[in-house]
Amino acid sequence: MSEVTRPTLSDALTERMLELIRSGGHRPGDRLPSTRELSQRFAVTTPTLREALRRLEATGAIEMRHGSGIYVGAAIERLVLPNPNMREIRAAQLLELLDARIVIEPPLAAMAAGRAAEEELTALKQALATAGRHLGGDDAELHDANMSFHRATARMAGNVVLHEVIDALLTVHGPEQREILQLFDDRRRDHEEHLAILAAIEARDAAQAEELMRAHLVDVKTVIEHRVQSPR
Amino acid sequence: MSEVTRPTLSDALTERMLELIRSGGHRPGDRLPSTRELSQRFAVTTPTLREALRRLEATGAIEMRHGSGIYVGAAIERLVLPNPNMREIRAAQLLELLDARIVIEPPLAAMAAGRAAEEELTALKQALATAGRHLGGDDAELHDANMSFHRATARMAGNVVLHEVIDALLTVHGPEQREILQLFDDRRRDHEEHLAILAAIEARDAAQAEELMRAHLVDVKTVIEHRVQSPR
DNA sequence: TCGATTAAGTGATTAGATCACTTGATATGT
DNA sequence: ACATATCAAGTGATCTAATCACTTAATCGA
Numbered sequence: 001m002s003e004v005t006r007p008t009l010s011d012a013l014t015e016r017m018l019e020l021i022r023s024g025g026h027r028p029g030d031r032l033p034s035t036r037e038l039s040q041r042f043a044v045t046t047p048t049l050r051e052a053l054r055r056l057e058a059t060g061a062i063e064m065r066h067g068s069g070i071y072v073g074a075a076i077e078r079l080v081l082p083n084p085n086m087r088e089i090r091a092a093q094l095l096e097l098l099d100a101r102i103v104i105e106p107p108l109a110a111m112a113a114g115r116a117a118e119e120e121l122t123a124l125k126q127a128l129a130t131a132g133r134h135l136g137g138d139d140a141e142l143h144d145a146n147m148s149f150h151r152a153t154a155r156m157a158g159n160v161v162l163h164e165v166i167d168a169l170l171t172v173h174g175p176e177q178r179e180i181l182q183l184f185d186d187r188r189r190d191h192e193e194h195l196a197i198l199a200a201i202e203a204r205d206a207a208q209a210e211e212l213m214r215a216h217l218v219d220v221k222t223v224i225e226h227r228v229q230s231p232r
Numbered sequence: 233m234s235e236v237t238r239p240t241l242s243d244a245l246t247e248r249m250l251e252l253i254r255s256g257g258h259r260p261g262d263r264l265p266s267t268r269e270l271s272q273r274f275a276v277t278t279p280t281l282r283e284a285l286r287r288l289e290a291t292g293a294i295e296m297r298h299g300s301g302i303y304v305g306a307a308i309e310r311l312v313l314p315n316p317n318m319r320e321i322r323a324a325q326l327l328e329l330l331d332a333r334i335v336i337e338p339p340l341a342a343m344a345a346g347r348a349a350e351e352e353l354t355a356l357k358q359a360l361a362t363a364g365r366h367l368g369g370d371d372a373e374l375h376d377a378n379m380s381f382h383r384a385t386a387r388m389a390g391n392v393v394l395h396e397v398i399d400a401l402l403t404v405h406g407p408e409q410r411e412i413l414q415l416f417d418d419r420r421r422d423h424e425e426h427l428a429i430l431a432a433i434e435a436r437d438a439a440q441a442e443e444l445m446r447a448h449l450v451d452v453k454t455v456i457e458h459r460v461q462s463p464r
Numbered sequence: 465t466c467g468a469t470t471a472a473g474t475g476a477t478t479a480g481a482t483c484a485c486t487t488g489a490t491a492t493g494t
Numbered sequence: 495a496c497a498t499a500t501c502a503a504g505t506g507a508t509c510t511a512a513t514c515a516c517t518t519a520a521t522c523g524a
Protein backbone atom coordinates (compact mmCIF):
# COMPACT_ATOMS: atom_id res chain seq x y z
CA MET A 1 0.00 0.00 0.00
CA SER A 2 2.63 2.51 -0.95
CA GLU A 3 1.04 5.86 -1.46
CA VAL A 4 3.18 7.17 -4.27
CA THR A 5 0.16 7.68 -6.49
CA ARG A 6 -2.94 9.54 -5.56
CA PRO A 7 -5.60 7.38 -3.89
CA THR A 8 -7.87 5.96 -6.52
CA LEU A 9 -11.59 5.38 -6.37
CA SER A 10 -11.00 1.73 -5.75
CA ASP A 11 -8.66 2.57 -2.87
CA ALA A 12 -11.38 4.54 -1.18
CA LEU A 13 -13.88 1.79 -1.87
CA THR A 14 -11.73 -0.75 -0.09
CA GLU A 15 -11.74 1.35 3.02
CA ARG A 16 -15.44 2.09 2.83
CA MET A 17 -16.08 -1.62 2.60
CA LEU A 18 -13.97 -2.25 5.68
CA GLU A 19 -15.84 0.50 7.46
CA LEU A 20 -19.14 -1.05 6.44
CA ILE A 21 -18.13 -4.39 7.86
CA ARG A 22 -16.83 -2.94 11.07
CA SER A 23 -19.56 -0.40 11.80
CA GLY A 24 -22.16 -3.02 10.91
CA GLY A 25 -20.85 -5.13 13.73
CA HIS A 26 -20.29 -8.03 11.38
CA ARG A 27 -18.51 -11.14 12.55
CA PRO A 28 -16.55 -13.67 10.51
CA GLY A 29 -18.98 -15.80 8.54
CA ASP A 30 -21.64 -13.13 8.30
CA ARG A 31 -23.03 -12.48 4.89
CA LEU A 32 -22.64 -9.08 3.29
CA PRO A 33 -24.92 -7.35 0.78
CA SER A 34 -24.79 -8.53 -2.80
CA THR A 35 -22.51 -7.00 -5.40
CA ARG A 36 -25.48 -5.30 -7.03
CA GLU A 37 -26.58 -3.65 -3.84
CA LEU A 38 -23.05 -2.68 -2.84
CA SER A 39 -22.32 -1.09 -6.20
CA GLN A 40 -25.53 0.91 -5.91
CA ARG A 41 -24.89 1.96 -2.35
CA PHE A 42 -21.36 3.13 -3.15
CA ALA A 43 -22.41 4.56 -6.51
CA VAL A 44 -19.81 2.71 -8.50
CA THR A 45 -20.10 0.17 -11.25
CA THR A 46 -19.72 -3.56 -10.79
CA PRO A 47 -16.15 -3.96 -12.09
CA THR A 48 -14.86 -1.18 -9.87
CA LEU A 49 -16.54 -2.62 -6.83
CA ARG A 50 -15.18 -6.04 -7.64
CA GLU A 51 -11.63 -4.76 -7.73
CA ALA A 52 -12.02 -3.54 -4.19
CA LEU A 53 -13.60 -6.84 -3.20
CA ARG A 54 -10.75 -8.82 -4.74
CA ARG A 55 -8.25 -6.90 -2.67
CA LEU A 56 -10.17 -7.60 0.48
CA GLU A 57 -10.43 -11.22 -0.56
CA ALA A 58 -6.68 -11.43 -1.08
CA THR A 59 -6.18 -10.18 2.46
CA GLY A 60 -8.66 -12.63 3.85
CA ALA A 61 -11.02 -9.90 4.98
CA ILE A 62 -13.86 -11.30 2.94
CA GLU A 63 -14.70 -14.43 1.00
CA MET A 64 -16.64 -14.49 -2.26
CA ARG A 65 -18.64 -17.61 -3.01
CA HIS A 66 -20.00 -17.92 -6.51
CA GLY A 67 -23.76 -18.10 -6.50
CA SER A 68 -23.96 -17.74 -2.77
CA GLY A 69 -22.75 -14.38 -1.58
CA ILE A 70 -19.98 -12.38 0.01
CA TYR A 71 -18.98 -13.34 3.53
CA VAL A 72 -16.83 -11.79 6.21
CA GLY A 73 -13.52 -13.62 6.41
CA ALA A 74 -11.67 -14.84 9.45
CA ALA A 75 -8.83 -12.40 8.92
CA ILE A 76 -11.09 -9.43 9.48
CA GLU A 77 -10.16 -9.45 13.15
CA ARG A 78 -6.45 -9.07 12.63
CA LEU A 79 -6.72 -6.31 10.08
CA VAL A 80 -5.65 -2.84 10.90
CA LEU A 81 -8.85 -1.00 11.51
CA PRO A 82 -8.42 2.71 11.05
CA ASN A 83 -10.89 3.49 13.75
CA PRO A 84 -9.75 6.50 15.72
CA ASN A 85 -12.20 5.88 18.54
CA MET A 86 -11.10 2.55 19.84
CA ARG A 87 -7.90 3.33 21.60
CA GLU A 88 -8.24 0.53 24.10
CA ILE A 89 -8.80 -2.18 21.54
CA ARG A 90 -5.89 -1.07 19.49
CA ALA A 91 -3.72 -0.98 22.57
CA ALA A 92 -4.77 -4.52 23.40
CA GLN A 93 -3.80 -5.63 19.92
CA LEU A 94 -0.53 -3.87 20.42
CA LEU A 95 0.17 -5.79 23.60
CA GLU A 96 -0.50 -9.05 21.81
CA LEU A 97 1.80 -7.98 19.06
CA LEU A 98 4.51 -7.25 21.58
CA ASP A 99 4.02 -10.63 23.21
CA ALA A 100 4.49 -12.15 19.80
CA ARG A 101 7.66 -10.19 19.27
CA ILE A 102 8.88 -11.19 22.71
CA VAL A 103 8.57 -14.78 21.61
CA ILE A 104 10.20 -14.40 18.22
CA GLU A 105 12.76 -11.63 18.32
CA PRO A 106 15.04 -12.73 21.19
CA PRO A 107 15.87 -16.06 19.51
CA LEU A 108 16.41 -14.12 16.30
CA ALA A 109 18.89 -11.88 18.07
CA ALA A 110 20.72 -14.96 19.31
CA MET A 111 20.80 -16.42 15.81
CA ALA A 112 22.04 -13.12 14.47
CA ALA A 113 24.86 -13.09 16.97
CA GLY A 114 25.84 -16.55 15.83
CA ARG A 115 26.34 -15.55 12.23
CA ALA A 116 27.02 -11.85 12.26
CA ALA A 117 28.74 -10.78 9.04
CA GLU A 118 30.48 -7.46 8.67
CA GLU A 119 28.34 -6.17 5.84
CA GLU A 120 25.17 -7.04 7.69
CA LEU A 121 26.32 -5.30 10.82
CA THR A 122 26.62 -2.17 8.75
CA ALA A 123 22.87 -2.09 8.21
CA LEU A 124 22.33 -2.29 11.94
CA LYS A 125 24.79 0.50 12.69
CA GLN A 126 23.30 2.62 9.97
CA ALA A 127 19.80 2.28 11.37
CA LEU A 128 21.00 3.22 14.82
CA ALA A 129 22.95 6.18 13.49
CA THR A 130 19.83 7.43 11.75
CA ALA A 131 17.84 6.97 14.93
CA GLY A 132 20.47 8.88 16.85
CA ARG A 133 20.17 11.85 14.53
CA HIS A 134 16.42 12.01 15.11
CA LEU A 135 16.53 11.57 18.89
CA GLY A 136 15.49 15.16 19.50
CA GLY A 137 13.32 15.63 16.49
CA ASP A 138 10.83 14.05 14.21
CA ASP A 139 8.70 11.35 15.76
CA ALA A 140 7.97 9.48 12.56
CA GLU A 141 11.53 9.33 11.36
CA LEU A 142 12.86 8.18 14.71
CA HIS A 143 10.28 5.44 14.88
CA ASP A 144 11.03 4.29 11.35
CA ALA A 145 14.72 4.13 12.11
CA ASN A 146 14.07 2.08 15.22
CA MET A 147 11.89 -0.32 13.28
CA SER A 148 14.66 -0.61 10.72
CA PHE A 149 16.94 -1.76 13.50
CA HIS A 150 14.55 -4.54 14.43
CA ARG A 151 14.06 -5.51 10.81
CA ALA A 152 17.78 -5.63 10.20
CA THR A 153 18.30 -7.81 13.25
CA ALA A 154 15.67 -10.20 12.00
CA ARG A 155 17.27 -10.30 8.57
CA MET A 156 20.67 -11.09 10.06
CA ALA A 157 19.29 -14.18 11.73
CA GLY A 158 19.29 -15.81 8.32
CA ASN A 159 15.84 -17.37 8.49
CA VAL A 160 13.73 -15.94 5.70
CA VAL A 161 10.48 -17.20 7.17
CA LEU A 162 10.96 -15.55 10.54
CA HIS A 163 12.32 -12.44 8.95
CA GLU A 164 9.21 -12.07 6.85
CA VAL A 165 7.02 -12.71 9.85
CA ILE A 166 8.66 -9.94 11.84
CA ASP A 167 8.62 -7.71 8.81
CA ALA A 168 4.91 -8.22 8.40
CA LEU A 169 4.17 -7.65 12.08
CA LEU A 170 6.15 -4.44 12.19
CA THR A 171 4.56 -3.20 9.00
CA VAL A 172 1.03 -3.91 10.04
CA HIS A 173 1.16 -2.42 13.48
CA GLY A 174 3.77 0.23 12.85
CA PRO A 175 1.58 3.31 12.65
CA GLU A 176 -0.50 2.41 15.70
CA GLN A 177 2.53 1.69 17.78
CA ARG A 178 4.12 4.94 16.75
CA GLU A 179 1.10 6.86 17.87
CA ILE A 180 1.07 5.33 21.31
CA LEU A 181 4.79 5.34 21.82
CA GLN A 182 5.29 9.08 21.67
CA LEU A 183 7.00 10.00 24.89
CA PHE A 184 10.22 11.82 25.10
CA ASP A 185 11.79 10.12 28.12
CA ASP A 186 11.67 6.70 26.49
CA ARG A 187 13.62 7.77 23.48
CA ARG A 188 17.09 7.77 24.91
CA ARG A 189 16.61 4.56 26.87
CA ASP A 190 15.28 2.79 23.79
CA HIS A 191 18.24 3.94 21.82
CA GLU A 192 20.71 2.80 24.43
CA GLU A 193 19.09 -0.59 24.64
CA HIS A 194 19.41 -0.89 20.89
CA LEU A 195 23.08 -0.02 21.12
CA ALA A 196 23.60 -2.67 23.80
CA ILE A 197 21.95 -5.31 21.62
CA LEU A 198 24.14 -4.33 18.70
CA ALA A 199 27.22 -4.63 20.90
CA ALA A 200 26.22 -8.11 22.01
CA ILE A 201 25.66 -9.23 18.44
CA GLU A 202 28.93 -7.72 17.35
CA ALA A 203 30.66 -9.58 20.17
CA ARG A 204 28.93 -12.75 18.97
CA ASP A 205 27.46 -13.24 22.43
CA ALA A 206 24.26 -15.06 21.52
CA ALA A 207 22.99 -15.54 25.05
CA GLN A 208 23.35 -11.89 25.97
CA ALA A 209 21.91 -10.68 22.68
CA GLU A 210 18.84 -12.80 23.31
CA GLU A 211 18.44 -11.59 26.87
CA LEU A 212 18.95 -7.93 26.00
CA MET A 213 16.42 -8.13 23.21
CA ARG A 214 13.89 -9.74 25.50
CA ALA A 215 14.44 -7.14 28.20
CA HIS A 216 14.14 -4.38 25.65
CA LEU A 217 10.80 -5.58 24.33
CA VAL A 218 9.49 -6.13 27.84
CA ASP A 219 10.43 -2.54 28.61
CA VAL A 220 8.49 -1.32 25.62
CA LYS A 221 5.52 -3.40 26.64
CA THR A 222 5.62 -1.99 30.15
CA VAL A 223 5.58 1.53 28.80
CA ILE A 224 2.55 0.79 26.65
CA GLU A 225 0.70 -0.86 29.52
CA HIS A 226 1.19 2.21 31.67
CA ARG A 227 0.25 4.46 28.82
CA VAL A 228 -3.03 2.69 28.38
CA GLN A 229 -3.97 2.87 32.03
CA SER A 230 -3.12 6.54 32.29
CA PRO A 231 -3.13 8.21 28.92
CA ARG A 232 -1.40 11.55 28.91
CA MET B 233 -7.38 -19.27 -0.58
CA SER B 234 -9.86 -21.79 0.65
CA GLU B 235 -10.90 -24.05 -2.17
CA VAL B 236 -14.52 -24.62 -1.26
CA THR B 237 -15.69 -23.23 -4.57
CA ARG B 238 -14.40 -24.27 -7.94
CA PRO B 239 -11.47 -22.21 -9.17
CA THR B 240 -12.71 -19.28 -11.13
CA LEU B 241 -11.24 -17.74 -14.26
CA SER B 242 -9.79 -14.97 -12.20
CA ASP B 243 -8.18 -17.54 -9.91
CA ALA B 244 -6.37 -19.11 -12.81
CA LEU B 245 -5.41 -15.70 -14.11
CA THR B 246 -3.72 -14.83 -10.87
CA GLU B 247 -1.52 -17.88 -11.13
CA ARG B 248 -0.79 -17.33 -14.79
CA MET B 249 0.32 -13.83 -13.96
CA LEU B 250 2.65 -15.13 -11.28
CA GLU B 251 4.01 -17.65 -13.71
CA LEU B 252 4.57 -14.93 -16.28
CA ILE B 253 6.54 -12.88 -13.80
CA ARG B 254 8.60 -15.81 -12.61
CA SER B 255 9.34 -17.47 -15.94
CA GLY B 256 10.11 -14.09 -17.44
CA GLY B 257 12.88 -13.71 -14.93
CA HIS B 258 11.46 -10.41 -13.75
CA ARG B 259 12.92 -8.70 -10.72
CA PRO B 260 11.20 -6.27 -8.33
CA GLY B 261 10.84 -2.93 -10.06
CA ASP B 262 10.63 -4.40 -13.54
CA ARG B 263 7.79 -3.20 -15.68
CA LEU B 264 5.21 -5.65 -16.91
CA PRO B 265 3.12 -5.49 -20.09
CA SER B 266 0.20 -3.09 -20.15
CA THR B 267 -3.29 -4.06 -19.14
CA ARG B 268 -4.35 -4.02 -22.79
CA GLU B 269 -1.64 -6.40 -23.85
CA LEU B 270 -2.13 -8.67 -20.86
CA SER B 271 -5.85 -8.94 -21.41
CA GLN B 272 -5.22 -9.85 -25.04
CA ARG B 273 -2.52 -12.38 -24.24
CA PHE B 274 -4.70 -14.11 -21.66
CA ALA B 275 -7.82 -13.71 -23.77
CA VAL B 276 -9.87 -12.12 -21.03
CA THR B 277 -11.49 -8.73 -20.79
CA THR B 278 -10.08 -5.80 -18.92
CA PRO B 279 -12.22 -6.03 -15.77
CA THR B 280 -11.44 -9.70 -15.31
CA LEU B 281 -7.75 -9.12 -15.71
CA ARG B 282 -7.86 -6.25 -13.30
CA GLU B 283 -9.43 -8.38 -10.59
CA ALA B 284 -6.47 -10.71 -10.80
CA LEU B 285 -4.10 -7.75 -10.76
CA ARG B 286 -5.78 -6.29 -7.69
CA ARG B 287 -5.26 -9.50 -5.80
CA LEU B 288 -1.61 -9.56 -6.72
CA GLU B 289 -1.39 -5.94 -5.73
CA ALA B 290 -2.94 -6.66 -2.35
CA THR B 291 -0.28 -9.30 -1.74
CA GLY B 292 2.49 -6.95 -2.80
CA ALA B 293 3.43 -9.05 -5.79
CA ILE B 294 2.86 -6.17 -8.17
CA GLU B 295 2.29 -2.46 -8.06
CA MET B 296 -0.04 -0.53 -10.37
CA ARG B 297 0.83 3.07 -11.12
CA HIS B 298 -1.80 5.12 -12.84
CA GLY B 299 -0.60 6.36 -16.20
CA SER B 300 2.73 4.68 -15.85
CA GLY B 301 2.42 0.91 -15.82
CA ILE B 302 2.42 -2.26 -13.80
CA TYR B 303 5.58 -3.10 -11.90
CA VAL B 304 6.86 -6.14 -10.09
CA GLY B 305 6.58 -5.61 -6.34
CA ALA B 306 9.11 -6.30 -3.64
CA ALA B 307 7.04 -9.09 -2.10
CA ILE B 308 7.34 -11.22 -5.21
CA GLU B 309 10.40 -12.91 -3.75
CA ARG B 310 8.74 -14.18 -0.63
CA LEU B 311 5.69 -15.56 -2.37
CA VAL B 312 5.25 -19.27 -2.57
CA LEU B 313 6.15 -20.21 -6.09
CA PRO B 314 4.47 -23.42 -7.16
CA ASN B 315 7.45 -24.74 -9.03
CA PRO B 316 7.29 -28.53 -9.09
CA ASN B 317 10.88 -29.04 -10.24
CA MET B 318 12.89 -27.73 -7.36
CA ARG B 319 12.76 -30.29 -4.66
CA GLU B 320 15.91 -29.14 -2.93
CA ILE B 321 14.82 -25.54 -2.69
CA ARG B 322 11.47 -26.52 -1.31
CA ALA B 323 13.12 -28.78 1.22
CA ALA B 324 15.38 -25.92 2.25
CA GLN B 325 12.34 -23.70 2.68
CA LEU B 326 10.78 -26.44 4.69
CA LEU B 327 13.73 -26.58 7.05
CA GLU B 328 13.57 -22.83 7.52
CA LEU B 329 9.88 -23.14 8.20
CA LEU B 330 10.55 -25.76 10.83
CA ASP B 331 13.21 -23.59 12.42
CA ALA B 332 10.61 -20.86 12.59
CA ARG B 333 8.11 -23.21 14.18
CA ILE B 334 10.76 -24.39 16.64
CA VAL B 335 11.09 -20.79 17.74
CA ILE B 336 7.40 -20.01 18.00
CA GLU B 337 5.48 -23.14 18.88
CA PRO B 338 7.19 -24.26 22.10
CA PRO B 339 6.43 -20.97 23.87
CA LEU B 340 2.89 -21.24 22.53
CA ALA B 341 2.57 -24.69 24.07
CA ALA B 342 3.72 -23.27 27.37
CA MET B 343 1.21 -20.46 27.16
CA ALA B 344 -1.50 -22.94 26.27
CA ALA B 345 -0.68 -25.02 29.34
CA GLY B 346 -0.99 -21.90 31.44
CA ARG B 347 -4.56 -21.17 30.40
CA ALA B 348 -5.97 -24.48 29.26
CA ALA B 349 -9.76 -24.39 29.33
CA GLU B 350 -11.90 -27.48 29.10
CA GLU B 351 -13.70 -26.56 25.92
CA GLU B 352 -10.46 -25.74 24.18
CA LEU B 353 -8.90 -29.01 25.19
CA THR B 354 -11.73 -30.72 23.38
CA ALA B 355 -10.49 -29.39 20.06
CA LEU B 356 -7.07 -30.82 20.75
CA LYS B 357 -8.42 -34.22 21.70
CA GLN B 358 -10.68 -34.23 18.71
CA ALA B 359 -7.83 -33.55 16.31
CA LEU B 360 -5.77 -36.32 17.86
CA ALA B 361 -8.66 -38.75 17.72
CA THR B 362 -9.11 -38.01 14.03
CA ALA B 363 -5.41 -38.49 13.46
CA GLY B 364 -5.55 -41.79 15.31
CA ARG B 365 -8.28 -43.05 13.00
CA HIS B 366 -6.14 -42.32 9.97
CA LEU B 367 -2.89 -43.76 11.33
CA GLY B 368 -2.99 -46.68 8.95
CA GLY B 369 -4.69 -45.03 6.06
CA ASP B 370 -5.01 -41.88 4.07
CA ASP B 371 -1.92 -39.71 3.99
CA ALA B 372 -3.69 -36.44 3.35
CA GLU B 373 -6.26 -36.83 6.09
CA LEU B 374 -3.71 -37.86 8.66
CA HIS B 375 -1.56 -34.88 7.82
CA ASP B 376 -4.51 -32.50 8.00
CA ALA B 377 -5.49 -33.85 11.39
CA ASN B 378 -1.95 -33.43 12.68
CA MET B 379 -1.85 -29.87 11.43
CA SER B 380 -5.14 -29.27 13.19
CA PHE B 381 -3.50 -30.31 16.40
CA HIS B 382 -0.78 -27.72 15.96
CA ARG B 383 -3.29 -25.07 15.01
CA ALA B 384 -5.45 -25.83 18.00
CA THR B 385 -2.47 -25.62 20.32
CA ALA B 386 -1.57 -22.24 18.88
CA ARG B 387 -5.14 -21.04 19.32
CA MET B 388 -5.18 -22.13 22.95
CA ALA B 389 -2.22 -19.93 23.71
CA GLY B 390 -4.59 -16.98 23.53
CA ASN B 391 -2.42 -14.71 21.42
CA VAL B 392 -4.23 -13.91 18.20
CA VAL B 393 -1.14 -12.60 16.48
CA LEU B 394 0.97 -15.68 17.06
CA HIS B 395 -1.94 -17.92 16.31
CA GLU B 396 -2.42 -16.31 12.93
CA VAL B 397 1.29 -16.51 12.23
CA ILE B 398 1.39 -20.24 12.86
CA ASP B 399 -1.82 -20.65 10.95
CA ALA B 400 -0.34 -18.89 7.95
CA LEU B 401 2.89 -20.86 8.09
CA LEU B 402 1.09 -24.18 8.26
CA THR B 403 -1.24 -23.23 5.47
CA VAL B 404 1.43 -22.03 3.12
CA HIS B 405 3.80 -24.92 3.51
CA GLY B 406 1.30 -27.61 4.30
CA PRO B 407 1.12 -29.41 0.97
CA GLU B 408 4.88 -29.45 0.46
CA GLN B 409 5.51 -30.77 3.90
CA ARG B 410 2.94 -33.46 3.45
CA GLU B 411 4.63 -34.64 0.31
CA ILE B 412 8.00 -35.00 1.96
CA LEU B 413 6.77 -36.42 5.22
CA GLN B 414 5.26 -39.61 3.87
CA LEU B 415 6.90 -42.40 5.76
CA PHE B 416 5.07 -44.98 7.70
CA ASP B 417 7.44 -45.46 10.63
CA ASP B 418 7.17 -41.80 11.66
CA ARG B 419 3.43 -41.89 11.97
CA ARG B 420 3.09 -43.62 15.27
CA ARG B 421 5.92 -41.73 16.89
CA ASP B 422 4.49 -38.40 15.73
CA HIS B 423 1.15 -39.33 17.13
CA GLU B 424 2.58 -40.38 20.46
CA GLU B 425 4.53 -37.17 20.75
CA HIS B 426 1.33 -35.27 20.12
CA LEU B 427 -0.40 -37.22 22.86
CA ALA B 428 2.41 -36.45 25.26
CA ILE B 429 2.14 -32.75 24.52
CA LEU B 430 -1.59 -32.84 25.09
CA ALA B 431 -1.04 -34.58 28.43
CA ALA B 432 1.42 -31.90 29.52
CA ILE B 433 -0.98 -29.13 28.58
CA GLU B 434 -3.84 -30.86 30.32
CA ALA B 435 -1.67 -31.20 33.43
CA ARG B 436 -0.91 -27.47 33.14
CA ASP B 437 2.79 -28.24 33.11
CA ALA B 438 4.03 -25.32 31.01
CA ALA B 439 7.71 -26.20 31.14
CA GLN B 440 7.17 -29.75 30.01
CA ALA B 441 4.73 -28.78 27.31
CA GLU B 442 7.26 -26.38 25.91
CA GLU B 443 10.06 -28.91 25.99
CA LEU B 444 7.99 -31.69 24.47
CA MET B 445 6.84 -29.46 21.66
CA ARG B 446 10.40 -28.42 20.94
CA ALA B 447 11.62 -32.00 20.94
CA HIS B 448 8.76 -33.00 18.68
CA LEU B 449 9.52 -30.37 16.08
CA VAL B 450 13.22 -31.15 16.21
CA ASP B 451 12.34 -34.77 15.53
CA VAL B 452 10.33 -33.79 12.49
CA LYS B 453 13.15 -31.61 11.27
CA THR B 454 15.62 -34.47 11.64
CA VAL B 455 13.42 -36.73 9.58
CA ILE B 456 13.20 -34.17 6.80
CA GLU B 457 16.92 -33.57 6.83
CA HIS B 458 17.59 -37.26 6.37
CA ARG B 459 14.89 -37.52 3.75
CA VAL B 460 16.53 -34.77 1.71
CA GLN B 461 19.98 -36.32 1.83
CA SER B 462 18.71 -39.74 0.85
CA PRO B 463 15.33 -39.54 -0.83
CA ARG B 464 13.59 -42.84 -0.95
C1' DT C 465 -40.61 -39.19 3.88
C1' DC C 466 -37.13 -38.51 0.68
C1' DG C 467 -35.39 -37.40 -3.66
C1' DA C 468 -35.41 -34.61 -7.99
C1' DT C 469 -36.78 -30.33 -10.01
C1' DT C 470 -36.99 -25.61 -10.40
C1' DA C 471 -36.86 -20.64 -9.81
C1' DA C 472 -34.93 -16.81 -7.57
C1' DG C 473 -30.82 -14.68 -6.09
C1' DT C 474 -25.97 -14.17 -6.48
C1' DG C 475 -21.29 -13.91 -8.22
C1' DA C 476 -18.43 -14.10 -12.81
C1' DT C 477 -17.49 -12.43 -17.20
C1' DT C 478 -18.07 -9.95 -21.47
C1' DA C 479 -17.54 -5.78 -24.82
C1' DG C 480 -15.84 -1.50 -26.17
C1' DA C 481 -15.69 3.16 -25.15
C1' DT C 482 -14.15 7.16 -22.41
C1' DC C 483 -11.71 9.56 -18.67
C1' DA C 484 -7.43 10.59 -15.93
C1' DC C 485 -2.74 10.38 -15.26
C1' DT C 486 2.33 9.90 -16.36
C1' DT C 487 6.19 10.45 -19.14
C1' DG C 488 9.33 11.57 -22.51
C1' DA C 489 9.83 14.28 -26.63
C1' DT C 490 9.30 18.65 -28.65
C1' DA C 491 9.03 23.38 -28.80
C1' DT C 492 9.73 27.80 -26.80
C1' DG C 493 11.89 31.47 -24.38
C1' DT C 494 15.86 33.34 -22.18
C1' DA D 495 23.15 26.32 -24.62
C1' DC D 496 20.03 25.73 -21.01
C1' DA D 497 15.85 25.75 -18.61
C1' DT D 498 10.99 25.83 -18.83
C1' DA D 499 6.55 25.03 -20.92
C1' DT D 500 3.71 22.43 -23.93
C1' DC D 501 2.10 18.47 -25.99
C1' DA D 502 1.12 13.79 -27.59
C1' DA D 503 1.40 8.95 -26.96
C1' DG D 504 0.86 5.35 -23.83
C1' DT D 505 -1.11 3.62 -19.72
C1' DG D 506 -4.17 2.69 -15.85
C1' DA D 507 -9.12 3.78 -14.04
C1' DT D 508 -13.86 3.76 -14.68
C1' DC D 509 -18.28 3.39 -16.98
C1' DT D 510 -22.08 0.97 -19.15
C1' DA D 511 -25.46 -2.83 -19.38
C1' DA D 512 -26.19 -7.21 -20.55
C1' DT D 513 -25.45 -12.31 -20.25
C1' DC D 514 -23.52 -16.54 -18.23
C1' DA D 515 -22.68 -19.76 -14.27
C1' DC D 516 -23.48 -21.23 -9.82
C1' DT D 517 -25.84 -21.92 -5.23
C1' DT D 518 -29.67 -22.42 -2.43
C1' DA D 519 -33.98 -23.33 -0.68
C1' DA D 520 -38.62 -24.04 -1.72
C1' DT D 521 -41.57 -26.98 -4.40
C1' DC D 522 -43.24 -31.03 -6.37
C1' DG D 523 -43.58 -35.89 -7.12
C1' DA D 524 -42.90 -40.76 -6.16
